[in-house]
Amino acid sequence: MAKAEHNNVTLGMVRDSLIRQEDTIVYSLIERARFPLNPPTYDPSYASIPGFSGSLLEFFVKQTEAVQAKAGRYDNPEEHPFFPDNLPPSLVPHYKYPEVLHPAAMSININKLIWDMYFNKLLPSFVSPGDDENYALTAARDLECLQAISRRIHYGKLVAEVKFRDERKDYEPAIRAQDRFTLTNLLTFTNVEEAVKKRVAKKAMTFGQEVKLGDDGDKGKYKVDPAIVSGLYADWVIPLTKEVEIDYLLRRLN
Numbered sequence: 373m374a375k376a377e378h379n380n381v382t383l384g385m386v387r388d389s390l391i392r393q394e395d396t397i398v399y400s401l402i403e404r405a406r407f408p409l410n411p412p413t414y415d416p417s418y419a420s421i422p423g424f425s426g427s428l429l430e431f432f433v434k435q436t437e438a439v440q441a442k443a444g445r446y447d448n449p450e451e452h453p454f455f456p457d458n459l460p461p462s463l464v465p466h467y468k469y470p471e472v473l474h475p476a477a478m479s480i481n482i483n484k485l486i487w488d489m490y491f492n493k494l495l496p497s498f499v500s501p502g503d504d505e506n507y508a509l510t511a512a513r514d515l516e517c518l519q520a521i522s523r524r525i526h527y528g529k530l531v532a533e534v535k536f537r538d539e540r541k542d543y544e545p546a547i548r549a550q551d552r553f554t555l556t557n558l559l560t561f562t563n564v565e566e567a568v569k570k571r572v573a574k575k576a577m578t579f580g581q582e583v584k585l586g587d588d589g590d591k592g593k594y595k596v597d598p599a600i601v602s603g604l605y606a607d608w609v610i611p612l613t614k615e616v617e618i619d620y621l622l623r624r625l626n
């Protein structure tokens with residue numbers, strides 16, 4: 373969402389942004405699926421980088437996040453690093469982002485959970501097994517997937533803020549009672565969730581089809597299985613977005 377739009381943000385605008393972010397997530401999965409699993413990317417004993425203990429992936433993510441932190445990426449409240457400890461400060465002029473969220477939002481970062489889900493559950497389900505030795509590109513594509521998924525899930529903070537402002541009298545008692553169950557019911561729109569799952573599967577079909585001239589191409593063959601993309605949303609993206617919404621709301625009156 374553009375910076376200026378934050379002041380009068382509506383649920384419709386927030387949902388439009390979530391819809392646009394679906395494109396980024398689906399494309400990033402398609403790009404990662406160009407490479408097989410490439411296990412050495414994740415193997416600390418393969419990397420043996422002087423002065424660094426960890427996998428090539430960790431090295432790549434930490435170094436990239438350090439550069440991006442210096443360039444101001446994490447000044448933006450929509451961005452969350454995977455390795456927040458010891459990040460260098462921003463070196464660029466500070467843009468004063470409109471303060472839309474409650475300050476407690478700063479303390480919410482569930483990237484550890486997202487990292488574990490991505491590498492343990494999601495990745496093995498949509499890439500082919502094997503090794504083509506493109507480890508640096510593999511790490512770069514993984515980070516793009518992680519960042520896109522993380523941005524979407526942490527957008528739950530803004531979704532929750534807008535819902536809170538729209539229905540303050542319903543949310544306040546549940547927040548005071550720290551009642552997760554009622555908060556979950558208040559913020560859940562089953563029809564919206566069903567539409568999201570269907571739409572991302574359709575995007576995976578549309579963006580991931582082989583485009584050929586002259587014949588019908590490989591009908592029904594997709595670069596990433598649409599069922600895996602809708603499963604990612606059903607099992608992880610939507611539940612974790614709701615988790616962020618609840619974590620945020622529980623702190624909203626602090």
Ligand SMILES: O=C(O)C(=O)C[C@]1(C(=O)O)C=C[C@@H](O)C=C1
Pocket residue numbers: 387390531559560561562564565568609610611613614617
């Ligand atoms: O659109 C909303 O209202 C959201 O809170 C986002 C979202 C989602 O993750 O897509 C999560 C919970 C709602 O039940 C519907 C959809």
